[in-house]
Amino acid sequence: MNEAVGKPRVVNLGIQTFYDALVWQGVECVQIEWTPPVRQDEETEALLDQYL
Amino acid sequence: MDIREKISAANEAAVHCVLDSDPWWVDVQPAGECVEGLHDHMILHSGPPIEYEDMVMLHRRGMVSAMLLEGWAKDEAEAVARIRAGEVKIESALDHNTVGAGTGIITRSVMMNVIEDRTSGRRAATFPAEGPFQGGFCGWGLYSEGIAENLRVMREELFPVLREMLIRRGGLAIKPILAEGMQMGDENHTRQTAADLLFDKQILPDLFAMDLPKEQILKVVRYLVETPRFFHCYGQGASRAALLAAEGTPYATMVTAVCGNGVQFGIKVAGLPGRWFLAPAPMMKGRYTSTHFTQKDQLPWIGDSCVVECAGMGGFAAAASPITCNLRGMTLSESIAQSREMERISISKNPAFPIPNLDFDCLPVGIDIRLVLKTGISPAIHGGMFNYEGGLMGAGMARVPMECFQQAMKAFAAAYPQ
Numbered sequence: 001m002n003e004a005v006g007k008p009r010v011v012n013l014g015i016q017t018f019y020d021a022l023v024w025q026g027v028e029c030v031q032i033e034w035t036p037p038v039r040q041d042e043e044t045e046a047l048l049d050q051y052l
Numbered sequence: 053m054d055i056r057e058k059i060s061a062a063n064e065a066a067v068h069c070v071l072d073s074d075p076w077w078v079d080v081q082p083a084g085e086c087v088e089g090l091h092d093h094m095i096l097h098s099g100p101p102i103e104y105e106d107m108v109m110l111h112r113r114g115m116v117s118a119m120l121l122e123g124w125a126k127d128e129a130e131a132v133a134r135i136r137a138g139e140v141k142i143e144s145a146l147d148h149n150t151v152g153a154g155t156g157i158i159t160r161s162v163m164m165n166v167i168e169d170r171t172s173g174r175r176a177a178t179f180p181a182e183g184p185f186q187g188g189f190c191g192w193g194l195y196s197e198g199i200a201e202n203l204r205v206m207r208e209e210l211f212p213v214l215r216e217m218l219i220r221r222g223g224l225a226i227k228p229i230l231a232e233g234m235q236m237g238d239e240n241h242t243r244q245t246a247a248d249l250l251f252d253k254q255i256l257p258d259l260f261a262m263d264l265p266k267e268q269i270l271k272v273v274r275y276l277v278e279t280p281r282f283f284h285c286y287g288q289g290a291s292r293a294a295l296l297a298a299e300g301t302p303y304a305t306m307v308t309a310v311c312g313n314g315v316q317f318g319i320k321v322a323g324l325p326g327r328w329f330l331a332p333a334p335m336m337k338g339r340y341t342s343t344h345f346t347q348k349d350q351l352p353w354i355g356d357s358c359v360v361e362c363a364g365m366g367g368f369a370a371a372a373s374p375i376t377c378n379l380r381g382m383t384l385s386e387s388i389a390q391s392r393e394m395e396r397i398s399i400s401k402n403p404a405f406p407i408p409n410l411d412f413d414c415l416p417v418g419i420d421i422r423l424v425l426k427t428g429i430s431p432a433i434h435g436g437m438f439n440y441e442g443g444l445m446g447a448g449m450a451r452v453p454m455e456c457f458q459q460a461m462k463a464f465a466a467a468y469p470q
Contacts, residue, residue, distance in 0.1 A: 038428030044458050047465045051055060051305075052422040 055303075055470050059422075062303035066322045067399045067418035069298035070363050074170040075226040075290035077218065080211045084160030086177040087150045089143075091160075093124060096145040098156030098356045099313025100328045104135050104142060108314035108351060110442050114157035114193025115142065121195060121203070122159050146309045146320065146356055149296055150177045151288045153357040154191035154438070162190060162203065163211045167226060167289030172297035178289040181279045182206065192442055206275075213272045217258050224254060226290040229283065230365070231404050234415075239373035240287045241357060241366030241434040242447050247283040252276060284357070291363035300325040303468055305460075306399060307362055307419035310433060310452050312353030319456040321421060324467055329460040331453035336437050338380040338448015345446065349439040353450050358433040364402050364417030367432030367449060368394045371409045376434065380448050384409065390432055391415060397423040397431065421464070424457045 010029040012019040019031040040048070053061070083090055090096065095118045097111055104115060118124075119131035124140065134140065145152030152158060164177035182188030183206070188199050218224065230240055233247035240247065255276075259269055276282055295308040304322035311318055312333040319329050333352035360366045370377050371391035374384040382390075388409055395401070399418030406412040419431050430451040437446040 035428075038426065040425055040458065044425055044461055047461050048422060048426055050470060051059060051461070051465065052426055 055468065058303045058468075059305055062301050062323060063306050063399045063418065063420060066298040066301040066304040066306040066308075069172060069301075070291075070294045070417055071400065071402055071404070072171050073227070073290065073294035073297070075167050075286075075293055076170055076223040077165055077226060077286060077289075078168045078175075078223045079166035079218065080163055080215045081166055081177070082160060082207070083150070083158050083162045083164045083177060083179075086164055086166050086175065087148050087158065089148050090150075090158065091141070093139065094141040094143065094159070095119075096143055096148060096150065096152060096156065096158040097313065098145055098152030098154060098354060099311045099333075100316055100318030100330055101144045101147070102313045102315060106315060108354070109440060110155050110193050110314060110351065110354065110438065113195075113442065114155040115140075117189055117193050117195030117199075118157050118159045121189060121200060122161060146311055146359075147326075149175060149292070151292045151356045151359050152190075152311075153179070153284070153288060154187050154355045154436070155193035156356055157190050157193045161207070163207045165285055165289060167286065167293050168223075169290075169293040169297060172293070174293045174296045176289045176292035176296060178285040178292070180206075180285050181282055183275045183279050186280065187444070192438075194442065209268075210272050210275050213259070213262070213264065213268065217255065217262060220262075221255075221258050224251075226286050227404060229254070230287055230290065233283075234365070234369055234372040234405055235408060237373055237375050239366055239369040239376050239434065241284075241360050241369075242379075242436070243373050243376045244281045244283040244287070247287070248281065251283045251286070287360050287365060288357055291359045291365070295359065295362055298322045305421045305464060307421060307431075309356070310358045310362060310419075310431065310456075311356040314351050314354040314438075317353055317453055317456060319421075319452065319460060321460050321464065324460065324463055327460075327463060329456045329463065331455035331459075334450040334453055336435065336446075336448040336450040338437060338446050340437070340446035341444070345439065349441075349445060351438045351440050353433075353435070354438055355435060357435060361431055361433045362419060364398070364405065364415050366434040368398070368417065369405070369407070369415050370394075370432070370434075372405075372407045372415070374409065376447075393429055394432060396427050397429050399423075421457045421460045424452075424454070425461055428454070430454055430457075 236246035398416035
């Protein structure tokens with residue numbers, strides 16, 4: 001790691017295992033729960049827009 | 053109110069049918085007297101409706117077993133001929149006020165436990181495990197002289213005693229046993245170890261207080277304590293009675309039934325009563341009881357017992373029972389994560405079920421078809437694995453097919469246009 005940059009500070013989006021692995025290695029890390037948006041078929045997507 | 057507000061209010065009303073339910077074991081009766089619409093020459097089965105010719109072997113065998121048990125045929129050949137001639141009516145158990153666990157074979161003479169939701173007045177009937185035969189006739193669709201004799205003993209010797217005991221004590225409240233059991237490691241689908249003991253603790257003093265010969269009482273007691281997961285049928289009955297109260301709530305997108313018949317899987321939705329939304333039955337993932345089993349032996353999902361998931365137990369209660377989840381290799385944190393995941397597709401939380409592993413947060417309840425589609429998270433359902441030849445081969449979990457929810461959403465929009 002470049003001394004000038006210093007220790008990494010990480011924001012992990014999504015997969016919890018990556019966060020766990022970084023914490024286990026002593027890396028400062030923040031976990032944000034995130035999953036890619038789910039895509040349904042067009043008709044279902046349109047209905048969800050109207051009904052949810 | 054716009055459509056979203058109507059749905060929101062309807063779902064609140066529907067989920068309160070579960071939250072406010074007060075299920076009691078109130079009676080034991082032959083199915084012909086307590087299952088609404090179950091007539092002579094009618095056989096009920098688990099899962100969505102299916103024709104005899106399309107059934108898996110377990111269900112076909114169950115149909116024949118039912119014909120022989122009821123005396124509607126003298127042998128298998130005659131039974132099959134009469135079924136094919138349309139002399140018996142075959143219907144889904146979940147189109148009646150009952151639940152078909154396993155193969156779910158129910159005919160008029162089978163003794164059933166009657167569960168009444170004292171809040172709504174709705175009654176559901178569920179068959180008990182058959183003592184030494186466990187799944188036996190109803191659950192596994194089996195028939196033999198031994199099974200027929202055991203059913204006779206249950207009908208004529210065991211259940212009359214239980215009925216008298218029950219009437220004397222004025223019924224038995226189910227929810228406190230479910231709730232305490234879940235604080236003791238049950239999730240009330242695959243595991244009822246704690247609930248069985250709590251149930252026995254409630255009724256044994258009343259049984260021993262009866263003015264009957266000691267041997268007669270001991271016969272009943274042995275049946276209760278030697279039947280594993282005896283309390284399972286009460287959890288299913290309590291769930292079904294509550295969900296029956298929710299069925300027919302206009303605008304509600306809450307799921308009231310999920311089930312399979314080994315071929316297809318089906319769901320029902322509160323705002324669309326009487327309708328089924330189908331997809332191919334999923335396979336379970338879990339652990340087999342023998343290394344001789346492989347996935348080739350395994351039947352796709354069969355059974356209605358995941359009615360308990362619709363009432364916020366089983367797969368939704370994974371956090372309550374890491375010991376059940378560990379059977380398929382899950383850790384405590386993964387068990388907790390499963391319940392947390394189910395929160396994302398649930399309408400509410402059940403204040404009756406605070407769970408130590410959730411820091412006494414309460415379990416999620418009420419599957420919303422819209423949230424399932426929006427999140428892509430399918431309900432996790434626990435259960436037993438059946439093999440094609442019949443009998444249990446393990447326990448595990450499956451996910452309800454997304455296709456069921458897509459169909460339901462489209463049907464909902466057609467029924468409730470903006």
